[in-house]
Each structure stands twice: as C-alpha cells, then as structure tokens.
Amino acid sequence: MKFNLKTCLFIKNIDESIVETKHMNEKRHAYEEARRQYETTYKEWEDNGKQGDEPEEPHAEKLDKVTYNLTNVQYAIVVDTLGQDRTLTFNQRKYIFKIVKHMKNVHEFQENDGMANIVNLVLEQDPQLLKDFESDYKNNKDRVLDKYD
DSSP: OEEEEEOOSSHHHHHHHHHHHHHHHHHHHHHHHHHHHHHHHHHHHTTSSSSSSOOOOOOOOOOOOOOOOOOEEEEEEEOOOTTTTOOEEEEEEHHHHHHHHHHHHHHHHHHHHHHHHHHHHHHSOOOHHHHEEEEEHHOOOOTTTHHOO
C-alpha cells in the first residue's frame, strides 16, 4: 500500500522557512507599529475637533502563519501474515487503512510542530548569525547549513 507524506524537514525547506518566517515577522511588526501610530494620530485628530484630513488607516497585508514548504515523499507499507496462507478480510484492510491514515496525520502534525520549533530557535539566536545565514542563503541555497552546523 502506498504511504504518501508531505514532509518539511529537508534542509532546503528549513532554509526557506527560516527566511520566510523572518520576513513575515518583520511585516507583522511593521504593521503593528503603523497601526499604533495610526491610532495615536487618529486620537489627536479627534481631540483637535476633526480638523484637516482624516488619518489614513494602514492596510494589512495577509499576515497569516507561515506555511512551510513541503516535499512529497512516498513509502510502501507492507502487511505480512507471517507465513499464513490467507488473505486479509475487508474489515482488516479497512482497519489497516485507518491506522495508516492516522499515522500520516500524526507524522505531518509532528513535523510541522518540529519545524516551528527549529525556526523559532534559529530566529531567537544571535542576530548576527541570522544575518549571515540569510545572506548566505540568498547566495548559495544548496550548502548554506553546512557552515552553521
């Protein structure tokens, strides 16, 4: 039986996720700052009797959670009857498919959680290390993590 997974724990995916998360965090931070500034300006505008042009509210870009780049991998699940000369019943096959589907869901959830931990760990480290990492990533995507292992 085929076992198709979408995995994010390849070096290329980790590199891209770190850079994308950093840029998303910078955008989110810039929007929050613009929003605070707008609220202050709007309050001053109201306090002054709404004279002049109304301050323009900042437009929010799509600032959702970063979706990690995924790579499809395929495995084969083999069910062996351990030498018994029989076929599996419909209910047994149905149960096996249910277990495999559950394994896939748990595996993908764990990988996403693991990727989030990796990205957060890198982003919380020394800022200079992250700047070096990002510039190396732009110049040479294939070998960038070898330098930082």
